[in-house]
Amino acid sequence: MTATLDIAATRTGTTPAVRLTGVHKVFGHGRAAVTALDGVDLAVAPGEFVCLLGASGCGKTTLLNLVAGLEQPTAGVISTRSARPAVMFQEAALMPWLTAARNVDLALKLAGQRRPERRRQVAELLDLVRLGEAAGKRPHELSGGMRQRVALARALASTLGTAAADEPGLLLMDEPFAALDAITRDVLQGELLRIWRATGTAVLFVTHDVREAVRLGQRVVLLSSRPGRVAGEWVVDGLHGAPELAVVEEVNARLREVISSHAAA
Numbered sequence: 001m002t003a004t005l006d007i008a009a010t011r012t013g014t015t016p017a018v019r020l021t022g023v024h025k026v027f028g029h030g031r032a033a034v035t036a037l038d039g040v041d042l043a044v045a046p047g048e049f050v051c052l053l054g055a056s057g058c059g060k061t062t063l064l065n066l067v068a069g070l071e072q073p074t075a076g077v078i079s080t081r082s083a084r085p086a087v088m089f090q091e092a093a094l095m096p097w098l099t100a101a102r103n104v105d106l107a108l109k110l111a112g113q114r115r116p117e118r119r120r121q122v123a124e125l126l127d128l129v130r131l132g133e134a135a136g137k138r139p140h141e142l143s144g145g146m147r148q149r150v151a152l153a154r155a156l157a158s159t160l161g162t163a164a165a166d167e168p169g170l171l172l173m174d175e176p177f178a179a180l181d182a183i184t185r186d187v188l189q190g191e192l193l194r195i196w197r198a199t200g201t202a203v204l205f206v207t208h209d210v211r212e213a214v215r216l217g218q219r220v221v222l223l224s225s226r227p228g229r230v231a232g233e234w235v236v237d238g239l240h241g242a243p244e245l246a247v248v249e250e251v252n253a254r255l256r257e258v259i260s261s262h263a264a265a
């Protein structure tokens with residue numbers, strides 16, 4: 001979708017935080033081959049918050065894994081400005097034997113930070129996610145929401161200490177709040193927006209929840225299923241109240257269309 005590329009380019013006049021051009025991904029071979037993504041073009045501007053929305057199995061995680069460098073595209077090009085995109089998943093996956101502070105410290109260490117700076121950075125990152133008081137607790141002593149806060153601090157830590165450290169980074173989030181209860185999810189969505197504004201990082205956020213996508217994103221990109229293609233795009237920046245609800249309705253309607261056309265195929 002050239003429209004997507006143009007939006008990202010004209011917003012900043014600079015290189016996008018990530019750009020996918022004609023990206024295909026096929027798993028397996030022959031009759032067993034599954035085309036997960038089929039010619040996806042997408043760009044996220046530096047500092048932009050983009051939500052990638054789609055039904056289960058449409059290729060959202062595959063796309064994120066490709067951007068993270070965990071998988072290679074079958075065809076097409078992916079370029080990222082940030083040397084180390086940070087990744088956050090549905091499960092916090094913290095080291096259970098390390099405290100919250102040591103989990104964040106480990107990410108800083110792996111990012112090449114020296115010990116004297118790390119102490120200050122750990123404290124700053126835990127403060128940023130409002131967990132300063134819980135620095136000495138181990139994951140089993142924390143609630144699900146608190147564990148995700150640590151995971152967020154760790155993800156942000158992993159973007160520090162690179163050649164591009166002074167540039168705003170890229171945070172890839174794969175349904176990070178899906179396993180949380182509704183109240184905690186609501187709180188963490190607000191926290192994420194605060195942290196995004198404070199850090200200026202670009203965010204590519206995967207969700208299957210239309211309301212979450214419209215609340216969080218400046219732009220919502222809808223993927224169709226099997227194969228995953230960009231099937232719609234909405235600029236939703238700064239919508240509140242009735243306009244926000246109207247867009248939720250519109251995106252829901254398009255999502256239903258995409259799902260039913262796939263079911264009929």
Ligand SMILES: Nc1ncnc2c1ncn2[C@@H]1O[C@H](COP(=O)(O)OP(=O)(O)OP(=O)(O)O)[C@@H](O)[C@H]1O
Binds near residue numbers: 226
């Ligand atoms: N490693 C793999 N090997 C084979 N097929 C795969 C692999 N990973 C993903 N797929 C297939 O690619 C398609 C897209 O999967 P993906 O996990 O990216 O979807 P998703 O939109 O993230 O789904 P969900 O919302 O359920 O997590 C699916 O048909 C899936 O079965």
